[in-house]
Amino acid sequence: MEVKRTIPVKLDVPDERRDDLHQTIDQFNHACNYTVEHGRNNDGYLILNKSKIHDKVYYDLRDETDLPANLCVRAYSKAVESMKSTVAEWKKGNSRPLPRFGESSAVYDKRTLTIKDRSATLSTINGRVAVEYVLGDYQRSYLDDDDYEKRMGTLHYREDDDSFYLHIVLLKEVEERGGDRVMGVDLNLKNVAVTSTGRFFDGGELLWGQNHYFRVRRSLQDKGTRSAKQALARLSGRENRFVLDRLHTISRRLVEEARTHDCSYIAVENLTHIRERMWNGNDQTRRQMHQWAFRELQEILAYKASEYGIRVEQISPAFTSQTCSRCGHQSSTNRDSETGWFECNECGQEYDGDYNASKNIGLKLVTLPEGKRPSGLGDGHLALKNGTLNPNGDYTAYDRASSEGESHVQAHDFSRG
Incomplete structure (x- = not known):
């Protein structure tokens, strides 16, 4: 499978060239907006073919801006992709305005950007700018990996720290992991994620952070001053990075859990209408959701997960929180909506509700009929804390004493799962 990585790298830009980058970003956005405004044929329809849009706007963009030729191409290409997305929504009957570009970014390719291990040069409205990287261990680990090909990048300016960043796109081929073992994962509010192998990832820190930023944001909005609006913009950037940092940490640990249990697949819910499906309680809970x-x-x-050849598959969430993962009995009264605790009305088995749902999510992938299951899944086995379940409900315990460090197993009765 092809693995794509986008690595944000902070740039050390010479003071005398910062304005060139600012103006390049501004003119790039102007070129995108010009393409949307003028990219129509004689019948008034949007032009979604890049060859035709080139004939329509390219020379105008060269006159309208000081952008070099290849940045003009990147600008109208970006606009066309956004217009295609808008038209696709229109065809579905969804109301959507034409795209408008105002973000502090510009797209580069190999002809406008030279990417090196520790530096880069970027085309601007005033020749090329040479910049050095300000790197952390995370960025170094990818830039120094020879298996990754450096393809293109996007230049970003962050107002909150007054810095430029280059988001470098890297690609490499990874062999898909063999085997048919599945780890189920349930997502929720209190527990960010719970796995069928018994790992719980608490959401308390994330909820605390979101509530903190909500209170600060509301206070700034009430003030309504210019300085308060500027502080709001900076706050938004900090909040986004706070959330992303936690999500990266949780996802990394989920992948580690899958690798520990020798899983080739991670089963998750299809997220359509997840907020409507989940209990939404009071106003604070609804806002958090x-x-x-x-x-x-x-x-x-x-x-x-893709970096290790592990595939993430989505399954239908129907009844995963109401069904007993032991006996299969389904009832809306099996789970207490207040506490989240699950107690089966049929067999009496008790679980944490999120843990029970995680097993059901994994079992749904394992028991998909032929033709609907992912290629390579085979018979499928659900990974649990101390063993696996097959589609017939047979439980097999891990042999922890294996000297080879592999997941050798021995058969046990299903009721012990």
Whole structure:
């Protein structure tokens, strides 16, 4: 499988060239907006073909801006991709405005950007700018990995720390992991993630952070002054980085858990309408659910898992919280909506509700019929803390005493799972 990584690298920009980068970003956005405003044919329809849009706006962009030729191409290409997305939504019957570009960024390719291990040069409205990297261990680990090919990048300016960043895109091929062992993962508010192998990732720190930023944001909004609005912009950047840092940590540990149990697949819920499906309680809980980054966590998880050849598969969430993972009995009264505790009305088995759901999520992937299951999954086995379940419900315990360090197993009765 192809693994794609985008690595943010802080740039040490010479003071005398900072304005060149600012103006380049501003003119790049102007070129994108010009493309949207003028990229129509004689019948008034948006032009979504890049060859035709080139004929329509390229020479105008050269006159309208001081951008070099290849940055003009990158600008109209970015605009076309956004217009395609908008038209796709229109065809679905969804109302969506035409794209408008105002973010502090510009897209570069190999002709406008030269990427080296510790420095880069970027095309601007005033020739090329040479910049040095300000690197941490994370960035070094990727830039020094010869298996990754450095492809392109996006120049960003962050107002909160008054710095430029280059988001470098890296690509490499990774062999998919063999085997048919699955780890189920349930996402929730109190517990960010719970695995079928019995790992719980508490959401308290994230909820505390979101509540803290909410209170500060509300206080600044009430003031309404210019300085308060500037502080709000800086606060937004800090909050986003706070959340992303926690999500990266959780997703990394989920991948480590999958590798520890020799899993080739991680099963997660399809997130469509997740907020409507979950109990939303009082106003604070509803706000927290609205802010909660369920989809971002799944995307980061898939991103990190792919580097080890582990595939993340989405399954239907129907009844995963109401069904007993031991006997299969399904009832809306099995789980207490207040405490989240699960007690089966049929067999009496008791679990933490999120843990029970994580096993059901994994079992759904394991028991998918032929033709619907991922290629390579085979019979499928659900990974638990001390063993695995097969589609027939047979439990097999890990042999922890194996001198080879592999997951050798011996058969046990399913009821012990």
